Amino acid sequence: MLYAVKMDVAIPRDLDPEVRAETVAREKAYSHELQRGGEWVHIWRMVGQYSNLSIFDVASNERLHEILWNLPLFPYMTMEITPLAQHPSDIAVES
Numbered sequence: 001m002l003y004a005v006k007m008d009v010a011i012p013r014d015l016d017p018e019v020r021a022e023t024v025a026r027e028k029a030y031s032h033e034l035q036r037g038g039e040w041v042h043i044w045r046m047v048g049q050y051s052n053l054s055i056f057d058v059a060s061n062e063r064l065h066e067i068l069w070n071l072p073l074f075p076y077m078t079m080e081i082t083p084l085a086q087h088p089s090d091i092a093v094e095s
C-alpha cells in the first residue's frame with residue numbers, strides 16, 4: 001500500500017541544542033533503516049520549508065502508523081497522509 005506523507009517539522013526554538021542534534025541524528029538513522037528496508041521509498045525536501053514529502057510502501061495502515069509514531073521527531077511534526085492508488089494513464093501499468 002502506497003502513501004504520500006507530508007511532514008512539517010517545528011522544533012521549539014528553546015529546545016536544548018544537544019537534544020535537538022541528537023534527535024535529528026536519530027531521525028536520520030531511523031529514516032535510513034526504513035529506506036534500506038524498502039518501506040520508505042522516497043523523501044524529498046519541500047523547497048523553502050522545514051518539511052518533506054515522503055512516499056511509503058507498507059503492508060497496512062497499522063504499519064504506517066507504527067513507523068510514523070516512532071519517528072524521533074514525531075512530537076515536533078504535523079503530518080498530512082494521502083493514500084495513493086494507481087492512475088489508469090500510468091504507462092508503467094497500462095495493459
Ligand SMILES: O=C(O)CC1=CCC(=O)O1
Nearest residue numbers: 009027028031050051052
Ligand atoms: O528534515 C525532515 O524533513 C525530517 C526528517 C524526516 C526523516 C529525516 O531524516 O528528517
